[in-house]
Amino acid sequence: MNDQLQQTLQALQGGVTSVDAGAAVSNISAWEQTLGGASGAGGITGQLSQLRSMLEGGDLDGAAALLPGLADATEQAASSAPAADQDGLRQLASLLRP
Template identity: 65%
Template structure:
C-alpha cells in the first residue's frame, strides 16, 4: 500500500471527527494533486475540491455532507487501482461512507 494511503487510513483510525480541519485540508490537497488528471477520477477530484473549500472556510457540516459521496467515488476507483492499494482504498471508502 502506498504511503499516502497508509497515512490517510492512520489519520482516520480515531474516526472522522478526530481529525482537525487543518490536517484534513492538507490531506485533501495532497489527494487532489495525486488524482488530478487520472482518467475516471474527475468526479472524485471535483468532490475533493469542494471538501477543501468547506474545510478551509470552516463549514464542517458541509464537509461532512460530502464524505459519503467521496466514499462512493473512492469505491468506484478502487478496482482500477494497483492491486497493492485496492484493499486500503476499500477501507478508506468504508470510513468515508461512515
Template identity: 65%
Template sequence: MNEQLQQTLNALQGGVTSLDASTAASNVSSWHQTLNGVPGAETLVSHLGRLQEALTSGDLQGAAALLPGLSSETERLASSAPAADQDGLRQLAAALRG
C-alpha cells in the same frame, strides 16, 4: 499499499471526526494534487475540491455532507486501482462512510 494511502488510513483510525479541520484540509489537498489528471478520477477530484473549500472555509457541516459521495467514488475507483492499493481504498471508503 502506497505511503500516502497508508498515512491517510492511519490518520482516520479514530474516525473522520478525530481529525482537526486543518489536518484534514492538508490531507485533502494532497490527494487532490495526486489524483488531478488521473483518467477516471475526475468526479473524485471534483469532490475533493469541494471538500477542500468546505474545510478551509470552516463549513464542517458542508464537509460532512460531502463524505458519502467521496466514499462512493473512492469505492468505485478501488477496483481499477493497482492491486496493492485496492484493499486500502476500500478501507478508506468505509472510513469516509463512518
C-alpha cells in the same frame, strides 16, 4: 499499499471527526495533486475540491454531507486501482462513511 494511502488511513483511524481541519485540508490538497490528471479521477478530485473548500470555510456540516458521495466514488475507484491499493481504498471508503 502506497504511502499516501497508508498515511490517510492512519489519520482516519479515530474517525473523520477526530482529524484536525487543517490537517484534513493538507491531506486533501495532497490527494488533489496526486489524482490531478489521472484517468477517471475527475469525479473524486472535484469532490475533494469541494470538501477542502468547505473545511477551509469552516462549514463542517457541509463537509460531512459530502463524505458519503466521496466514499462511494472511492469504493468505485478501488476496482480499477493497482491491486496493492484496492483493499486500502475500500477501507478508506468505509472510514469516510458515517
